[in-house]
Amino acid sequence: MWVKLAFKLFSREFRRGELTIIFAAIALAVLTVFSLSAITERIGLNIAQKSSDFIAADRRLSSNHAFDPQLLTKANELGLKTAKVLYFDSMLFANDELVLGSVKAGSNAYPLKGKLTIKDNLTSQAYEVATGPKAGSIWLSEGLFYTLNVKVGDNVELGAGIFNVSKVLVKEPDAPFFSLSGNKRVLLSYEDIPVTKAVQAGSRVFHRLLFAGNEQQLSNYYAWLKPQLKSNQNWEGIKDRQSPLGNNLDRAERFLLLAGLFGIMLAAVAMAVSAKRYCERQYDPVAMMKTLGGSRKVIRNIFLLHLSLVTGFSIIAGLLLGFILQTIGADYLANFMGTELPQAGMRPWLLSGFIGLICALMFSLKPLLDLFDIPPLRVLRRNLGDTLALSRLHLFLSFMTIFVLMWLFSGEIVTTLILFASTLLVIAVLFGISRLLFAAGRSLGLRPGSSWSLAIATLQKRANANAIQLISFALAIKLMLFLVVLKNDIITDWQMQVPPNAPNMFIINISEQEVDPITQFFTDNNIAHEAFYPVFSGRVDAVNGEEFARSVSKQEGEEKDEDAREGVNREPNLTWLESLPEGNEITEGKWFTNGDTGDEIEVSVFDGWQETLGLKLGDTITLLVNEQPIEAKVTSFRSVDWGSLKPNFVMILSPNMAGNIPVTYFSAAKLEDKHTKDISHLLQRYPTISMIDIKSQIEQAQSIIAQVSLAIGFVLSIVLISGALVLVSQVQASLAERMQEVVILRTLGAKGRLIKLATLYEFMLLGAIAGLVAAIVSDVALLVIQQQLFNVEGRMHPYIWLLGPLSGAIFVSAIGYFMVARTMRQNTQGLLRKIA
Structure with missing residues (x-):
């Protein structure tokens, strides 16, 4: 029943x-x-997919020696897609021109993710394809066409083989961030490697296996692979890449x-x-x-x-x-x-x-x-x-x-705790402020018949209910301020890291005698460029005599060994400089003191390596440079803006390092498409110089920025709608009581204008108080979030202390007044019937 x-x-x-x-x-x-x-999730999947395209696979295994065939057999058993890639340098010959090219040979499945961008000839439109060249043909980057004076359809000698140039290679999805490919890239079929006879025992080559599959398949494969990994083999995904x-x-x-x-x-x-x-x-x-x-x-x-x-x-x-x-x-x-x-x-x-x-x-x-x-x-x-x-x-x-x-x-417990704690702080502060303000309103001495007096009296009457409303309003405003500030800070920070004039090409292997003519070339062709830095490679061999362990894979979520040091198993590019470069800031210690005259070599270290290496001021680092040990004393730590895409170094040595080892010079320039032919002629004149094209990396970073920026706009709209609905539900809860108040006030002779203004002022006060507290607490929480979640220097945002109360007053008063406007327009008799 x-x-x-x-x-x-x-x-x-x-x-x-x-x-x-x-x-x-x-x-x-x-x-x-x-x-x-x-x-x-969809945007995240798209970013992850685009990022996987960026390494042409979901994961890759790199080595400087050939892989055991069993690695591919096991991957196929687990259902993974695989591809093989081999990198080597070889001479190309055509039309009496001889040039050293950087060759990439890919198997038929390459690339597993992403597309290759090619052109049918130098003047045609670029388009994308899913596979590389067929056996017997090769694709050349545009610069090689000018250097070798060839066109599509011509034959080129590569090593001991003769190949037909079938396409212009524009872009590869997995073009490395730093490589020697630059303007002399060659794409070859993996089947044609024996034809070139360029890869022999002892040849300097670089092997890579590509893998694609779901996360479970990849995790299972890595669990099998990990015990067999050699110290010179690296398993990585896009998260492991040390790049912007x-x-x-x-x-x-x-x-x-x-x-x-x-x-x-x-x-x-x-x-x-x-x-x-x-x-x-x-x-x-x-x-x-x-x-x-x-x-x-x-x-x-x-x-x-x-x-x-x-x-x-x-x-x-x-x-x-x-x-x-x-x-x-x-x-x-x-x-x-x-x-x-x-x-x-x-x-x-x-x-x-x-x-x-x-x-x-x-x-x-x-x-x-x-x-x-x-x-x-x-x-x-x-x-x-x-x-x-x-x-x-x-x-x-x-x-x-x-x-x-x-x-x-x-x-993530840390993220949750930060947001939750800041929310509790908003609630506690608002509840206390609301009681104090509403109680203090009794002593303000506002005159009878005033809209402000009536608004404050109404706030005092519903002190507990208004405290709850304040908390709801403040939470909605707090979330909106969070997103607005994060969009302004994080997205703007990303965009500043890739400014319009950012270099898109690195020039390496420049001898000291070539610096002046190349500088003159840039000046004559109006090419913006950075300074020329002396550069050499050095491995951190010891810090106060301690050794280092193999790094872990971030992609697989491995836990690091707390007792071992990591992040030093590579040879970074190093330099020496007299003055602190742009985009660097001393965080601890002092810049070099001994100038060119002291015997003791000093070093300034990127502060991100300070904790990784367990360094402190005064420590001695042993660098292994061309089998020559060099000791340097740590005199300062620097913050480095790596995302600027300008030349940066993890370690900068004092000027008295000059003359101890041979070096080449390194610079960066902003090149346009119209410079391609001139640059090719420059490289032909100085064949030892190499160009590193990072246009694709910049485009990829800008693509991620654009997607996240759009996602923020979408999220802001959802939060705004949700906040409005929270406000509507709060006002709706007090409508019956407001009807009674309107009837009483009209009976006592109050004019409609007085009641309307009092209601508007009431919501404005609620919104302004909620917005002020939300702004202050949000700013503190944002300071923590920026440091803990986004690894950027946190800063306060005084402008939201004004934006919060202002937006709160407008937002709450507009929606609140709209909700009660219908009640205000009804006559007293109609309101009495509704109350009954």
Whole structure:
């Protein structure tokens, strides 16, 4: 019998709109989480896919000697796609011209990810292909066409073989960030390696195996491979690359994760407020049911069924609306970026449905228990049961639910704790401020009949309810300020790292005698360039006599050995300089003191290596340069802006290092397409010089920046809508009380203008206070987030201390006044009927 009654009540309340608040809240939670998680997952997948394209595979294994065939056999057994690549240098000969080219030989499956960009001739349009040249033909970079004076269709001698030049090689997906390929790149079929006879025993070659598959297959393969890895073999993914791209990818992932956490937090606040408000609106019906003989069990079953029905319907509605919203957003982003975003998996569906269910259960549990305890005498004494409105247990359950959901979504306890702690700080500060301000309003001495006096009196009357409203408003404003500031700081920081005049070509292997003529060449052709740096390679062989361990793979999530030193198993480029280069800043110690006259060599070290190597000022580093040990004393540590794409060094030695070892010179320049022919002639005149083209790296970094920037705009719109709905639900909860106040004020002779202005001022004060506290707390939390999550120098943002109150006042007053404007326009008789 109670089931039939429950469905009748559910149908009546749904038509009357009694269930719309909690329905909208659960649907909002599901919609927000689904749309944010789906769009961030799709953009994340696209960034990861583009990044995998950047190394032509999901993972790669590198070595300077041939691989055991068993490595490929095992990979094929596990279902991985594989490809082989071999790098070597060889002479090319055509039309009486001889030049040393950097050759890449790829198997038929190369590249596993990404596309090769080629042209049919020097003047045609570039296009993409999925595979490399066929046996018997080669592709040459544009510079080699000018150097060798050949055209497509001509034959070129490569080593001992003769090959047909079939295409112009424009771009490879896995062009290394630093290589000697530059303007002399050759792409060859792997089958033609024996034809060249350039690869013999003892030849200087570089082997690479490429792998593509899902994460489980790759993890299983690496687990089998790891015990067999030799010290000179490297297993890596895009996250292991020490380049601006790897840094940008890591930052993008962290920002998208942060955006998803914001959505969950805001949706949870909306759900908690709405669930509490719904139960409060059922106090009178429950009291009446008990008066008419309804048992606690029947009442409990009725409202639990109502909650189950509205939860089920709202989750379905939220999923459908979220799917539509993320589809529209993803299509817009895809069209803007000129790409197709991968489809999201099942995670957004399962996560948003689960969060909607948990929110409905946890945020409704305590209000429902309070609802069942409403005494029957409430039908006579309407204030009975009001003391149940605030509950420490309910608050504790709500906070713990939000924390667990955020942790579940992010999987990162540090990120969750930072956001959660800052939210608790906002709540504590606002609750205290609200009580003080509203109490202090009594002594302001505002004159009767003033709109400000009436607004403050109204705030004082609803002190507890306004404190809750302040907290809700502040959280919405806080999340919006977070995203606005992060967009301004992080995205602008990325864009500044790749400025319009950033160099896109590095020039290496320059002898000292060639520096002046090359400088003159740049001047004559109006080519912007950096200074010429002496450069040599050196391995950190010891720090105070200690040795170093093999580095771990970040891509596979390996834990580092806390007792071993890492990050020194490579030979970085080093230099000596008299003055501190641009983009570097001394963080500890002093710049060189002995000039050119002292005997002791000094070194300034990149501060990122300070902790890695366990260095301190005064330590002695032993560098192994061409088998020659060189000792240098650490006199300073520097911060380095690696993302600027300008020449930078992990170690800079004092000028008295000059003359101890042979060096070449190194510079960077901003080249345009029109310079290609002139540069080719320059390289022909100085055949030992090599150019390193980093255009593709810049384009890749800019692509990631564009995608994340668009994602921020989408997330901001979702957060803005969610914040508005939270505000609407809060104002909706006080409409009945406001109707009573309007009737009383009109009865006492108050004019409509006075009531309207008082209402507007009330919302403006609430918004300004909430915005000010949200801005200050957000700035502190942002300082921590920038340092901990994005590894950038944190800074305060005083401008949001003005933006917060201003935007809060406008946002809250506009939406709040719009919600109550309809009530203001109704006549007193109509309001009395609604109240009754």
